[in-house]
Amino acid sequence: MMVKPIRSESDYEANLARLEDLMDAAPGTPEEDELEILATLIERYESERYPIPMPTPLAAIRFRMEQDELTPRDLEPYLGSRARVSEVLSGVRPLSIDMIRALNEHLGIPAEVLIRPQPRQQATVELTKPAAKQLSTWGVLGGGETFEKFMARALGGDTALALLRKTRTERTNAKTDLVAVRAWCAAALLYSESEAVFGRFDPKAVTTSVVRALVGLSVYDDGPQRARAMLAQLGVILVVLPHLPGTHLDGASLRRTADGVPVIALTLRRDRIDSFWFTLLHELAHVVLHLSGDRAFILDDLEISSSDVIEQEADQWAQDALIRKELWDVFKQKGVYTSMADILAFARRAEVNPAIVAGRWQRANKNFRKFAGLLGHSAVRPNFPEFGRPRIA
Structure with missing residues (x-):
């Protein structure tokens, strides 16, 4: 080294x-x-x-409101009357010392951010240089194009951009660059426009037997590509796109604003068979259960645990889809005494790739060394030759 x-x-x-x-x-x-x-x-x-500038006090408050789904009324205990909250959020009234203390103590907004002067005019939101360079290399960001114009072009206008600003971002890294995250989502939607679907997506069509057939594709070397084709038949687009610097994402479930077509976007951050299939099924769960109304974007860093109900539902849905609960409940009794032969035999019985069983065993037993050779390292990206070299003509 x-x-x-x-x-x-x-x-x-x-x-x-x-x-x-x-x-x-x-x-x-x-x-x-x-x-x-x-x-x-x-x-x-x-x-x-390429330092990411510290947010203004108002930007920090609005971000916390988006993250925790707070309304202006929820801020009244910390800022005062409804009129006072309105004045603060409109930038008319500066924060008092008591307000700063309350927001810091109860909402966890850093005091060093809250004490900064609030500029009269908000600075233009900009991408970091590494993120902009990557988007240009991919052919999605035009020369001299601003972030706002790029987003409006990719998402179809200000309404879609407002929806993305309301994205559920609880399952993102604390260091996540949310500007880059939004740009990555926009890029994924642009790539989805070149993919075909066959029919309109109907959540009711994703039956238990359909999900089992999808998971069964994991036993094939080209299973990820077969999965992409099967999802297209269901009306769902699968896009693979490397993550941008500062995004820390495994994937996302999105809905195109123009036609409502659901899109599953994966970064293949962990090029392993077990990670691919769990992330795919997790995002499919979001598509089936949670993409509705004004919830058009759900982002996931699956290395982060979440108390969010929809994340727990998606985790459980994916887990049960990959290995039926009744089968796993019997198999897990072997515990640490499981052998490689046991893993392979159980995978045949469950009709899934052994990598899925090995990965599940590792997480259940908190032992990430044993069976590491079964996880299918570097076996997914070859299914997507465009990975790392995406380009829109």
Whole structure:
């Protein structure tokens, strides 16, 4: 392992490429150590070279309102009367010391953000340089195009952009760049326009037998591609698109504003068979159960646990879809005494790829070394030759 400091853009690009190669490093290996060091170096370089500006007090309050689904009325205990809340949210009234203390204590908004002066005119929202460069490379961001214009073009106008600003973002990393997240969603929707679906999506058509047939495709080497074709028959588009710097996403379930077609977008952040199928089924659960009304975007970093009801429902739906509960309840009694032969035999009985069983066993037993060789490392991306090189003509 030979890791050097990042001193230039060329060093930065080389380290990003190396980081991609190491994303599936097995736990406890020298490659995993290198991955952690590279991630730290890249994060430090990005924060120093392309710092994300601290939000204004009003932006921080509105973000917390979106995140916790708060209404202006919910702020009255911290800001005062309804009229006073309205004045604060419109930028007419500055925050008092008592307001700052209440917002910090009860809503967890950092005091150092709240004490900043509120500018009279909000600065234009901009992408970081690395995110803009990636979008340009993909052919979705035009030269000189602003973030707002790009979003309006991709989502179909201000109404869709307002919906995306209301996206449920609880299951995102604390360091997530939400501007880049929104841009990634827009890019995924642009790519979806080149994919065909066959018929209108009907949640009722996703029956138990249909889900079992979808999961059964996992036993094939080209199972991910077969899954994409089957979803298209159901009226759902599957898009694979690398994550942008600062997004920390595994996937998202989206709905196109123009025609309502549901889109499952995956980053393949973990190029493993077990991760692919769980993420796919998790997002499909959102499509079937949760995409409705003004909820057109649901984002997921599946490394983060969530108390959100819809996330727990999607986790359980995916888990039961991949391995039937009655089968798993019997198998899990073997516990730590499970052998590789047991994993393979159970996978045949459950009619799923052994990687799915191995991954489930690891999480259940909190042992991420045993059966690591069965997880199907680097076996998913070859199914999507456009991955890492997406481009819109």
